[in-house]
Amino acid sequence: MHNKWRHALANPLALSGFIIIFSILLLAALAPLIAPYDPNAIDVKAILLPPSLQHLMGTDGLGRDVFSRMLFGAQISLLVGFVAVGIATSIGIVLGAISGYYRGWVDVVIMRLVDVMLSIPTFFLILAVIAFLTPSIWNIMIVIGLTSWMGVTRLVRAEFLSLRGREFVMASETLGARDARMIFIHMLPNSLTPIMVSFVLGVASAVLVESGLSFLGLGVQAPQASWGNILTDGKEYIQFAWWLSLFPGVAILLTVLGYNLLGEGLRDVLDPRTNNTR
Amino acid sequence: MIRYLLKRLFWMVPLLVGISLVSFLIMHLAPGDITNTEASFNPKASEESRQKLRELYNLDKPVIVQYGLWLKRMVKLDFGTSFASHQRPVFWETKDAEGNVIKGMIQEALPITLLINVLSLGLIIFAAVPLGVVSAITQNRPPDRAITLFVFIGFAIPGFWLALMLMYWTGVVNDWLPISGIHSLTHDKMSAWGQMWDTLTHLALPVFISGLSGLAGISLFIRNGMLDVLHQDYITTARAKGLAENTVVYRHALRNAMLPLITILGLAIPGLIGGSVIAESIFAIPGMGKLFYDAVLMRDFPVIMGILTIGSALTLLGNLIADIAYAWADPRVRRGVM
Numbered sequence: 001m002h003n004k005w006r007h008a009l010a011n012p013l014a015l016s017g018f019i020i021i022f023s024i025l026l027l028a029a030l031a032p033l034i035a036p037y038d039p040n041a042i043d044v045k046a047i048l049l050p051p052s053l054q055h056l057m058g059t060d061g062l063g064r065d066v067f068s069r070m071l072f073g074a075q076i077s078l079l080v081g082f083v084a085v086g087i088a089t090s091i092g093i094v095l096g097a098i099s100g101y102y103r104g105w106v107d108v109v110i111m112r113l114v115d116v117m118l119s120i121p122t123f124f125l126i127l128a129v130i131a132f133l134t135p136s137i138w139n140i141m142i143v144i145g146l147t148s149w150m151g152v153t154r155l156v157r158a159e160f161l162s163l164r165g166r167e168f169v170m171a172s173e174t175l176g177a178r179d180a181r182m183i184f185i186h187m188l189p190n191s192l193t194p195i196m197v198s199f200v201l202g203v204a205s206a207v208l209v210e211s212g213l214s215f216l217g218l219g220v221q222a223p224q225a226s227w228g229n230i231l232t233d234g235k236e237y238i239q240f241a242w243w244l245s246l247f248p249g250v251a252i253l254l255t256v257l258g259y260n261l262l263g264e265g266l267r268d269v270l271d272p273r274t275n276n277t278r
Numbered sequence: 279m280i281r282y283l284l285k286r287l288f289w290m291v292p293l294l295v296g297i298s299l300v301s302f303l304i305m306h307l308a309p310g311d312i313t314n315t316e317a318s319f320n321p322k323a324s325e326e327s328r329q330k331l332r333e334l335y336n337l338d339k340p341v342i343v344q345y346g347l348w349l350k351r352m353v354k355l356d357f358g359t360s361f362a363s364h365q366r367p368v369f370w371e372t373k374d375a376e377g378n379v380i381k382g383m384i385q386e387a388l389p390i391t392l393l394i395n396v397l398s399l400g401l402i403i404f405a406a407v408p409l410g411v412v413s414a415i416t417q418n419r420p421p422d423r424a425i426t427l428f429v430f431i432g433f434a435i436p437g438f439w440l441a442l443m444l445m446y447w448t449g450v451v452n453d454w455l456p457i458s459g460i461h462s463l464t465h466d467k468m469s470a471w472g473q474m475w476d477t478l479t480h481l482a483l484p485v486f487i488s489g490l491s492g493l494a495g496i497s498l499f500i501r502n503g504m505l506d507v508l509h510q511d512y513i514t515t516a517r518a519k520g521l522a523e524n525t526v527v528y529r530h531a532l533r534n535a536m537l538p539l540i541t542i543l544g545l546a547i548p549g550l551i552g553g554s555v556i557a558e559s560i561f562a563i564p565g566m567g568k569l570f571y572d573a574v575l576m577r578d579f580p581v582i583m584g585i586l587t588i589g590s591a592l593t594l595l596g597n598l599i600a601d602i603a604y605a606w607a608d609p610r611v612r613r614g615v616m
Contacts, residue, residue, distance in 0.1 A: 129304055
């Protein structure tokens with residue numbers, strides 16, 4: 001495994017993704033220390049100032065420091081990404097494992113449920129749920145998690161189905177291993193690679209969804225800063241204050257790009273099947 | 279072929295039931311009586327309309343009965359009337375007491391969204407196939423690297439941000455393209471060609487925005503498909519018998535690499551429909567996405583449920599068409615070999 005990781009970081013895709021993500025994680029973690037201003041402090045004497053040494057990314061319509069808000073926005077976007085995809089991956093592992101291990105009618109029911117969820121346009125589904133709950137960061141995480149577990153489920157199921165036919169699994173079954181042992185000791189650890197890749201790629205799309213929702217005013221609510229809702233302000237002032245729109249967009253782009261590069265890079269390295277073709 | 283079709287249609291029934299169940303569950307997510315939520319968020323909902331809603335969804339009856347009755351109304355495509363816009367029918371036109379025809383909200387919004395989605399699909403196919411092919415035949419050389427970079431950026435760029443930037447660049451700074459709505463104010467006075475041009479220039483940015491991530495995805499897909507196919511034996515045979523490289527690539531390889539594209543395009547439909555929310559609300563286009571967004575803001579419950587159901591039905595229809603097209607294009611599928 002250690003060797004694999006070293007191998008992964010020698011892959012230029014994975015390495016550049018890793019560097020981007022690591023820097024953003026670091027900035028988010030250190031936000032309270034490096035933010036020059038309180039992200040929510042309103043300063044009427046400093047409204048819509050362009051970037052300068054005092055305000056690295058300028059100020060917004062309420063005189064708040066955009067750089068500080070961006071740093072705290074990074075925390076939000078990472079938190080939402082990891083928690084939402086954590087929820088989705090847990091659901092996916094449980095349902096996929098049940099489906100692939102027990103097969104039969106349970107499998108049919110779960111797979112039909114996946115088909116149903118995939119036929120409802122995801123963004124509509126998310127918005128519909130949010131319409132009935134109140135928009136808040138916790139609801140956003142839960143809703144994104146509950147609407148994006150289908151891919152992982154299919155993936156884990158497929159892994160389990162193929163592992164079931166492998167000799168070491170059959171040997172263990174012949175020795176009378178209980179279901180739990182089969183699932184947790186033998187099959188799940190051997191499915192971790194694709195699960196990890198899909199986790200990383202999942203965070204990328206969760207970050208995009210969260211910022212889209214916040215941009216539409218249905219995600220993280222003001223005054224809490226998120227990259228999406230900084231952009232909402234940017235839209236209002238686009239003719240006078242380009243910095244309000246530029247920085248959050250670039251931040252989202254870089255973050256999503258970072259996760260995608262890391263995910264694709266990991267897939268290239270960890271999955272022997274794609275090694276030859278690419 | 280007929281047997282395949284019947285089997286395929288049969289499988290849609292449990293899906294439809296499932297979709298109706300999920301929608302029904304969502305509607306019961308709201309804590310307490312949905313009419314209360316409605317009233318607290320939407321001051322326009324009078325006691326009368328709340329009573330109507332209670333009757334409409336039979337909230338006084340047991341949940342199972344409610345679901346049955348709701349299903350029955352869905353089968354008849356009866357989605358009720360909107361709260362927010364003066365009792366307009368959600369789905370299709372009806373006549374009021376004086377015999378005037380009132381257009382349905384989805385009836386007016388759907389063609390616009392369909393037009394945008396069809397144009398996006400067209401853009402995706404016509405741009406992604408050449409990009410993917412070029413990328414595959416120049417594997418790991420500069421053109422491939424450039425296209426791959428474009429693909430990664432296309433995946434990562436937030437659509438609403440790109441929309442804002444393009445709006446600013448083409449509409450505010452340069453005045454090249456109109457940036458909101460689907461018609462100019464003078465649309466009615468234009469010639470037929472002028473009207474078409476007017477609509478096209480209004481739709482150019484929204485179509486580009488809603489197609490971009492699909493474009494990136496499909497060109498990557500074509501690239502990988504081509505790489506797979508180009509390594510197969512029959513391609514080596516074709517080359518060995520001295521066929522021109524172009525014939526090998528376009529006649530032999532591309533046809534096989536494009537086959538799965540049919541299914542992928544079918545699967546892209548829910549994303550396109552869902553993605554219309556952002557593009558349409560930014561560019562103020564009165565399609566399904568904007569209608570849905572406004573309905574969510576107003577908590578206009580019948581409209582939300584109507585669009586959710588119609589959107590899912592469209593997705594199923596799209597997948598069905600994709601499967602039929604696939605069976606038509608690949609004899610192995612309809613004979614049940616694959």
